[in-house]
Amino acid sequence: WKYYYGGHHQEWGFRMEDTKDVLNKLISIVGKEFVSAEAPDMIPYVKDSYSTMMGMNVGLPDFVVLPKTEDEVVQIVRLANEYKIPIYPRSFGVNIAGSALPYQSGGMVIDLKRMDRILEINEDTMTATIEPGVSWGQLRKEAKKKGLDVIPIGGPYETSPVGNHLLTNITLYATKYSCDRAVALRVVLPNGEILRTGSWGSAVGGDINPYFRYAYGPDLTGMFRGSMGNYGIITTMIERLRPMAEVETNIFSAYNDMASCLEAMKKIERLEITRTSFGYNHVFAEHIILSPNRIRNREEREALKKKLPPFILNCGIGGSPEMISLYSKIIEEEVNKTGGKIIDWTQGEYELPPKDIEWMNQSCEGASRGIIHMYSPLSGFAAIIGCLPIKNVDEVYHTVKDLVKQYELKDALTGEDLDHQLIIVPFDRCSTVYVEQELLYDPAGPPEYLAQVMKCLRDCYSNIVGKHGATHTIPNKTFMKMLVPAYADILKGFKKMVDPNNIMMPGGPYSLE
Numbered sequence: 001w002k003y004y005y006g007g008h009h010q011e012w013g014f015r016m017e018d019t020k021d022v023l024n025k026l027i028s029i030v031g032k033e034f035v036s037a038e039a040p041d042m043i044p045y046v047k048d049s050y051s052t053m054m055g056m057n058v059g060l061p062d063f064v065v066l067p068k069t070e071d072e073v074v075q076i077v078r079l080a081n082e083y084k085i086p087i088y089p090r091s092f093g094v095n096i097a098g099s100a101l102p103y104q105s106g107g108m109v110i111d112l113k114r115m116d117r118i119l120e121i122n123e124d125t126m127t128a129t130i131e132p133g134v135s136w137g138q139l140r141k142e143a144k145k146k147g148l149d150v151i152p153i154g155g156p157y158e159t160s161p162v163g164n165h166l167l168t169n170i171t172l173y174a175t176k177y178s179c180d181r182a183v184a185l186r187v188v189l190p191n192g193e194i195l196r197t198g199s200w201g202s203a204v205g206g207d208i209n210p211y212f213r214y215a216y217g218p219d220l221t222g223m224f225r226g227s228m229g230n231y232g233i234i235t236t237m238i239e240r241l242r243p244m245a246e247v248e249t250n251i252f253s254a255y256n257d258m259a260s261c262l263e264a265m266k267k268i269e270r271l272e273i274t275r276t277s278f279g280y281n282h283v284f285a286e287h288i289i290l291s292p293n294r295i296r297n298r299e300e301r302e303a304l305k306k307k308l309p310p311f312i313l314n315c316g317i318g319g320s321p322e323m324i325s326l327y328s329k330i331i332e333e334e335v336n337k338t339g340g341k342i343i344d345w346t347q348g349e350y351e352l353p354p355k356d357i358e359w360m361n362q363s364c365e366g367a368s369r370g371i372i373h374m375y376s377p378l379s380g381f382a383a384i385i386g387c388l389p390i391k392n393v394d395e396v397y398h399t400v401k402d403l404v405k406q407y408e409l410k411d412a413l414t415g416e417d418l419d420h421q422l423i424i425v426p427f428d429r430c431s432t433v434y435v436e437q438e439l440l441y442d443p444a445g446p447p448e449y450l451a452q453v454m455k456c457l458r459d460c461y462s463n464i465v466g467k468h469g470a471t472h473t474i475p476n477k478t479f480m481k482m483l484v485p486a487y488a489d490i491l492k493g494f495k496k497m498v499d500p501n502n503i504m505m506p507g508g509p510y511s512l513e
Contacts, residue, residue: 386470
């Protein structure tokens with residue numbers, strides 16, 4: 001039962017002598033051009049910036065397979081159970097956080113990008129029924145044809161709603177959309193069975209009315225939120241959309257300190273008039289506006305920095321012209337009360353070129369090409385993420401700022417002292433806020449540099465979780481150890497029930513085996 005593959009030793013149920021047999025069976029399921037056991041085809045699936053920073057050497061899988069239909073996924077999963085092959089599903093797009101890597105040497109990567117159909121956009125229920133290969137950009141384009149739009153996510157067009165749901169389901173929540181985007185799911189469980197959640201779970205009327213999430217007892221759709229693929233492969237998701245207003249616009253305001261910015265966010269959110277709300281520091285704005293080459297240009301970077309306030313709050317509003325006029329006036333009053341100032345990007349002290357204004361607006365609208373600026377060309381970002389009461393954010397921000405200085409981290413593009421990015425997203429009237437602080441780094445840097453970034457990241461998490469009570473939105477082995485035992489037992493018990501052979505996502509930091 002032991003074998004070697006590419007120099008990696010592994011104990012598993014799969015035998016090397018079965019490789020040809022499994023390969024032929026996979027070919028019979030998806031066709032020869034959509035399965036491979038060749039190393040050059042598999043190399044792109046075993047590395048990303050996060051795994052590089054963590055010093056992980058991920059072995060090559062035995063197979064990469066690209067199914068087109070749910071039935072093909074079922075057959076592949078049953079085959080994996082028959083031969084006890086670890087499987088690692090990957091929905092679509094950008095993998096930068098170590099969440100879709102084949103951590104167990106060998107095994108099978110199931111790449112779902114060919115499952116890219118939008119099956120329905122329902123104007124009445126304001127939902128889209130989509131497959132995992134559908135990207136945010138694709139969905140947004142089609143939804144707008146029917147007067148609908150996605151509920152923003154704050155990520156690039158080239159990622160998948162299904163992938164985001166499995167990861168953290170983080171969205172730019174505001175008072176109007178304080179809801180989970182996913183309504184119901186079709187899932188191929190690790191044991192090969194098909195599960196339907198929510199009102200779709202009815203064998204009688206589910207196909208007629210699959211649009212209600214909270215049906216038939218516990219919220220099983222929620223079990224897959226942030227599950228990192230441990231509980232199965234989502235083959236179809238019914239996604240909530242939002243209606244587009246007659247007029248939609250963003251109001252930006254400037255603050256010299258974070259406390260004032262947060263107070264304004266809280267006051268405005270509790271008026272229940274925003275469709276998006278998003279706070280960030282000038283470093284985030286710089287990386288949205290400037291391409292990497294422009295960031296390297298010290299003169300251009302410093303010129304932009306002079307035009308940007310230390311902290312910025314964006315409020316997205318929508319409605320009739322009369323509503324926009326009223327909302328704008330209300331927001332301006334609250335901004336003035338909290339010591340802020342409304343920003344006019346077209347003139348005055350904050351004036352920016354039209355293209356830069358476009359990048360700023362894009363970043364606030366959710367799925368965006370502008371977000372790509374943050375990652376290219378280095379693609380490395382270590383995210384320090386926590387959800388916590390708004391009153392604790394200022395302290396958490398300065399804790400991370402002090403640790404970055406203590407570890408003497410340098411900006412990978414400029415060589416100067418690193419100033420980290422801050423993004424703040426409110427949940428349900430600011431009862432909780434999602435705080436993301438990012439350390440941008442070069443994943444191709446020397447090992448000692450990557451080790452220093454990793455040490456800083458771990459120290460940051462230790463402080464914001466241990467001292468400030470910040471909670472993360474996904475499970476991993478470190479966070480699992482912090483849970484109340486009964487909580488962890490439920491997560492692991494559900495995993496054992498649906499995955500008796502432990503073939504789904506074994507061996508990695510996000511595994512629940």
